[in-house]
Amino acid sequence: MATVAPPADPESDPRVKAVFDDIRQARGTDYINNVWRYLAFDPGLLESAWADIKAVMGTPSALDPKTKEMLYVAVSIANGCGYCTHSHTAAARNKGMTPEEYADLLRVVGTASRLNALLSAIDVPVDDIYRAQG
Amino acid sequence: MATVAPPADPESDPRVKAVFDDIRQARGTDYINNVWRYLAFDPGLLESAWADIKAVMGTPSALDPKTKEMLYVAVSIANGCGYCTHSHTAAARNKGMTPEEYADLLRVVGTASRLNALLSAIDVPVDDIYRAQG
Amino acid sequence: MATVAPPADPESDPRVKAVFDDIRQARGTDYINNVWRYLAFDPGLLESAWADIKAVMGTPSALDPKTKEMLYVAVSIANGCGYCTHSHTAAARNKGMTPEEYADLLRVVGTASRLNALLSAIDVPVDDIYRAQG
Amino acid sequence: MATVAPPADPESDPRVKAVFDDIRQARGTDYINNVWRYLAFDPGLLESAWADIKAVMGTPSALDPKTKEMLYVAVSIANGCGYCTHSHTAAARNKGMTPEEYADLLRVVGTASRLNALLSAIDVPVDDIYRAQG
Amino acid sequence: MATVAPPADPESDPRVKAVFDDIRQARGTDYINNVWRYLAFDPGLLESAWADIKAVMGTPSALDPKTKEMLYVAVSIANGCGYCTHSHTAAARNKGMTPEEYADLLRVVGTASRLNALLSAIDVPVDDIYRAQG
Amino acid sequence: MATVAPPADPESDPRVKAVFDDIRQARGTDYINNVWRYLAFDPGLLESAWADIKAVMGTPSALDPKTKEMLYVAVSIANGCGYCTHSHTAAARNKGMTPEEYADLLRVVGTASRLNALLSAIDVPVDDIYRAQG
Numbered sequence: 001m002a003t004v005a006p007p008a009d010p011e012s013d014p015r016v017k018a019v020f021d022d023i024r025q026a027r028g029t030d031y032i033n034n035v036w037r038y039l040a041f042d043p044g045l046l047e048s049a050w051a052d053i054k055a056v057m058g059t060p061s062a063l064d065p066k067t068k069e070m071l072y073v074a075v076s077i078a079n080g081c082g083y084c085t086h087s088h089t090a091a092a093r094n095k096g097m098t099p100e101e102y103a104d105l106l107r108v109v110g111t112a113s114r115l116n117a118l119l120s121a122i123d124v125p126v127d128d129i130y131r132a133q134g
Numbered sequence: 135m136a137t138v139a140p141p142a143d144p145e146s147d148p149r150v151k152a153v154f155d156d157i158r159q160a161r162g163t164d165y166i167n168n169v170w171r172y173l174a175f176d177p178g179l180l181e182s183a184w185a186d187i188k189a190v191m192g193t194p195s196a197l198d199p200k201t202k203e204m205l206y207v208a209v210s211i212a213n214g215c216g217y218c219t220h221s222h223t224a225a226a227r228n229k230g231m232t233p234e235e236y237a238d239l240l241r242v243v244g245t246a247s248r249l250n251a252l253l254s255a256i257d258v259p260v261d262d263i264y265r266a267q268g
Numbered sequence: 269m270a271t272v273a274p275p276a277d278p279e280s281d282p283r284v285k286a287v288f289d290d291i292r293q294a295r296g297t298d299y300i301n302n303v304w305r306y307l308a309f310d311p312g313l314l315e316s317a318w319a320d321i322k323a324v325m326g327t328p329s330a331l332d333p334k335t336k337e338m339l340y341v342a343v344s345i346a347n348g349c350g351y352c353t354h355s356h357t358a359a360a361r362n363k364g365m366t367p368e369e370y371a372d373l374l375r376v377v378g379t380a381s382r383l384n385a386l387l388s389a390i391d392v393p394v395d396d397i398y399r400a401q402g
Numbered sequence: 403m404a405t406v407a408p409p410a411d412p413e414s415d416p417r418v419k420a421v422f423d424d425i426r427q428a429r430g431t432d433y434i435n436n437v438w439r440y441l442a443f444d445p446g447l448l449e450s451a452w453a454d455i456k457a458v459m460g461t462p463s464a465l466d467p468k469t470k471e472m473l474y475v476a477v478s479i480a481n482g483c484g485y486c487t488h489s490h491t492a493a494a495r496n497k498g499m500t501p502e503e504y505a506d507l508l509r510v511v512g513t514a515s516r517l518n519a520l521l522s523a524i525d526v527p528v529d530d531i532y533r534a535q536g
Numbered sequence: 537m538a539t540v541a542p543p544a545d546p547e548s549d550p551r552v553k554a555v556f557d558d559i560r561q562a563r564g565t566d567y568i569n570n571v572w573r574y575l576a577f578d579p580g581l582l583e584s585a586w587a588d589i590k591a592v593m594g595t596p597s598a599l600d601p602k603t604k605e606m607l608y609v610a611v612s613i614a615n616g617c618g619y620c621t622h623s624h625t626a627a628a629r630n631k632g633m634t635p636e637e638y639a640d641l642l643r644v645v646g647t648a649s650r651l652n653a654l655l656s657a658i659d660v661p662v663d664d665i666y667r668a669q670g
Numbered sequence: 671m672a673t674v675a676p677p678a679d680p681e682s683d684p685r686v687k688a689v690f691d692d693i694r695q696a697r698g699t700d701y702i703n704n705v706w707r708y709l710a711f712d713p714g715l716l717e718s719a720w721a722d723i724k725a726v727m728g729t730p731s732a733l734d735p736k737t738k739e740m741l742y743v744a745v746s747i748a749n750g751c752g753y754c755t756h757s758h759t760a761a762a763r764n765k766g767m768t769p770e771e772y773a774d775l776l777r778v779v780g781t782a783s784r785l786n787a788l789l790s791a792i793d794v795p796v797d798d799i800y801r802a803q804g
Contacts, residue, residue, distance in 0.1 A: 112206045116649065119217045316777075321513065330503045356514075376477070393485075394485050523747045537795075607741060623800055
């Protein structure tokens with residue numbers, strides 16, 4: 001169940017078809033996963049979401065693709081997005097994340113969450129040494 | 135202002151002194167940052183928090199130290215812990231994170247947060263292809 | 269699966285029946301949706317939850333009903349309540365939200381979530397000009 | 403204190419100057435608020451954040467500007483971004499939000515947050531009638 | 537800095553005065569803490585917030601006052617409300633919470649937050665044995 | 671569906687078997703619930719998670735077991751962990767939580783969530799009287 005119905009024939013809309021074609025080319029697969037099929041209910045929203053993902057996750061940048069996917073997973077866990085956690089854990093594996101690295105990721109996420117809670121509880125003042133040095 | 139007062143002379147407690155000494159040795163500095171000085175109000179809590187951080191963040195593992203600190207930052211941002219965000223952004227820099235990598239981290243955190251919200255809004259069903267393959 | 273079992277015959281309790289009757293009258297339908305049937309496990313909790321919803325969402329006030337439902341949806345997405353997101357997206361549509369307005373709502377929720385994360389990451393100080401002027 | 407230092411002379415970078423000029427023109431004021439001055443540490447990040455805000459919040463769309471700002475405030479409260487809550491509450495007022503409408507916004511945010519928690523606690527199953535009808 | 541200015545002479549409004557008098561009587565002190573002085577900008581919002589707190593936190597019920605305040609603190613930490621965490625930690629102490637109990641509360645909050653993150657990351661399916669038995 | 675596959679024969683790994691045996695003994699039941707069967711994909715993660723739960727939730731301390739489980743439930747609701755909410759609501763009942771106490775827990779969680787949102791919205795400054803007195 002979702003709050004919108006995915007279009008029955010999404011690629012009859014040329015804007016949707018253009019995005020789907022670009023996804024297929026970027027990923028080297030014919031499979032279009034659910035997020036894009038549901039976002040197709042509004043072509044403008046689909047276009048901007050794909051443009052954002054492509055620019056940030058699919059374009060070479062300072063961090064390597066595997067690290068970026070692991071960061072995406074960490075954020076998705078903390079924000080409670082089940083779909084995002086599943087799809088980007090799969091993406092991180094596709095980009096080389098090993099089982100040992102995944103367990104390590106989970107350890108960091110768990111420890112950070114624990115300490116985040118403790119420090120928010122106590123409201124520890126930030127040390128002057130952490131002031132930005134640019 | 136915090137919910138507990140940091141002990142005036144924390145190292146008069148031998149359990150606290152042992153943790154502080156271990157922190158100094160592990161980090162090669164005499165500076166004890168606020169989180170440990172405040173947690174010292176309860177030596178058992180201090181010991182378990184430091185043991186957790188040391189085992190997960192300070193021990194060689196599958197992921198390199200810089201990547202682990204960046205994951206910690208990503209989680210802390212999403213969980214809204216200001217202290218943790220400041221202290222682990224500083225730690226990531228100390229472990230080699232460049233300004234370009236930091237900007238990249240922020241881009242991933244921002245894009246993930248945007249898509250997390252969109253997919254939770256629509257409640258997109260998880261594709262079968264993401265089922266774990268172990 | 270839920271953490272409580274909905275009563276098999278909830279309206280045998282006169283307090284529950286009074287709330288259900290009020291819901292039916294307020295909405296002009298015989299259908300009682302799940303939230304009320306489950307909350308009926310504790311009549312006092314049911315009464316206070318319905319009184320709150322009726323006073324805030326079902327009573328004429330400064331904002332029109334459609335706007336209030338869209339605000340409710342935005343909060344429910346950010347808080348990760350799937351049931352609430354579904355039921356209040358439906359309510360917003362019942363009160364006139366068009367597909368274009370819904371896509372606009374999603375765009376705002378997505379952009380706000382992205383910028384919320386960026387600004388919490390950097391901990392940008394609040395400008396003096398935002399001080400309340402009453 | 404922030405995790406980055408705002409550039410001392412941001413407009414010496416032509417990409418930053420172009421964004422600042424566009425902000426001034428779009429808003430009809432010379433004041434550049436802190437978020438943009440801090441994001442200027444990375445011109446690419448500044449450009450994409452401003453482009454996102456301008457497209458979603460500053461371009462005519464299905465929802466009126468005041469409603470969009472109120473939705474932005476609601477999300478920012480739920481996500482715990484203090485800066486965003488302050489700046490967009492001010493923006494909503496600038497676009498016509500009255501004190502009565504603001505109190506109404508707070509009532510909806512409060513009631514939604516309460517019910518979000520109750521329903522997540524009980525894990526109420528979503529009714530079939532909320533399935534999307536497109 | 538807050539998003540509203542507290543009224544300069546709040547008790548000149550009889551509705552505000554009635555709430556403040558009730559707070560003073562319920563607590564046996566003349567001190568009115570900031571939350572009520574700021575909420576006084578809208579008497580209706582003040583009345584409903586105080587009525588809610590009084591009914592839930594200030595009225596004898598199944599759980600004792602100290603336990604209720606500790607639950608309130610746990611929720612406030614997780615929701616990232618600094619004011620609420622401070623004021624209800626103080627309230628829990630006033631109602632008898634010892635330093636040892638507070639450290640225990642923090643341990644539970646920390647461990648729960650860690651496991652919450654781990655289980656959301658893995659998306660562990662709920663066991664049938666947890667189905668409600670009413 | 672989960673992001674990892676639970677091992678088909680987990681107790682063939684002696685580290686997993688040792689944890690499972692300890693769980694069975696601590697709880698006086700042969701049933702191993704899903705969280706442990708899934709965490710068994712990484713024995714080190716399983717060991718540290720169980721050690722944490724056992725030390726904090728299964729060891730006599732300042733707070734009684736029922737209160738600790740209710741605090742765990744409150745945190746899990748606020749953090750949006752469905753599995754944790756279900757399993758620890760069941761644990762709290764096993765340790766004596768009555769239906770009336772559960773309804774009271776829900777009332778506190780609901781009221782706290784409402785006020786958390788209101789005070790974060792307004793950004794009420796913390797009163798000096800809440801400064802820690804140690």
